Amino acid sequence: MASDIAFRVNGIERRIAIEESVPLIHVLRNELDLKATRFGCGEEQCGACMVLLDGQPAYACTLIVGEAAGRSIETAEVLADGAHPLRAAFLEEQAGQCGYCLSGILLSAKALLDRTASPTRAEIIAALEPHLCRCGAQGRMVRAVERAAASLRNEVAA
Numbered sequence: 001m002a003s004d005i006a007f008r009v010n011g012i013e014r015r016i017a018i019e020e021s022v023p024l025i026h027v028l029r030n031e032l033d034l035k036a037t038r039f040g041c042g043e044e045q046c047g048a049c050m051v052l053l054d055g056q057p058a059y060a061c062t063l064i065v066g067e068a069a070g071r072s073i074e075t076a077e078v079l080a081d082g083a084h085p086l087r088a089a090f091l092e093e094q095a096g097q098c099g100y101c102l103s104g105i106l107l108s109a110k111a112l113l114d115r116t117a118s119p120t121r122a123e124i125i126a127a128l129e130p131h132l133c134r135c136g137a138q139g140r141m142v143r144a145v146e147r148a149a150a151s152l153r154n155e156v157a158a
């Protein structure tokens with residue numbers, strides 16, 4: 001039976017009538033037309049579907065929409081305006097090839113940089129650890145997060 005579920009997505013209040021057990025990724029992509037969130041394994045093994053739930057990385061493939069009620073969700077669309085240095089830093093470092101993994105990786109990186117603008121390399125690697133990248137771009141991604149962090153600290157332009 002459909003429930004009336006309200007939550008905030010990228011700062012905008014959304015309300016939807018839907019079964020509580022529907023995976024959040026389905027709601028984002030098919031009901032709200034937010035296509036940046038990607039589906040990979042469906043089993044919390046690849047990180048392609050990662051979103052931020054109240055600022056913390058969460059797997060949208062297994063999180064049911066009922067658990068998102070009343071909470072704040074961020075998807076990769078939140079970075080689309082380029083205001084956050086992450087997007088420019090990833091472009092500058094050419095940190096991606098096919099790009100399939102990037103939406104989730106950018107959000108895990110954002111969660112880290114929201115906590116600290118001075119992460120260690122080990123902290124960056126740990127933050128990206130839940131994410132698979134078949135293109136092997138992880139090294140460049142780590143450098144891109146370091147570049148974005150430096151930009152947040154006003155040390156270099158991203």
Ligand code: FES
Nearest residue numbers: 040041042047061
């Ligand atoms: S699709 Fe969610 S972790 Fe792979």
Ligand code: FES
Nearest residue numbers: 097099133134135
């Ligand atoms: S850039 Fe292709 S999977 Fe990561």
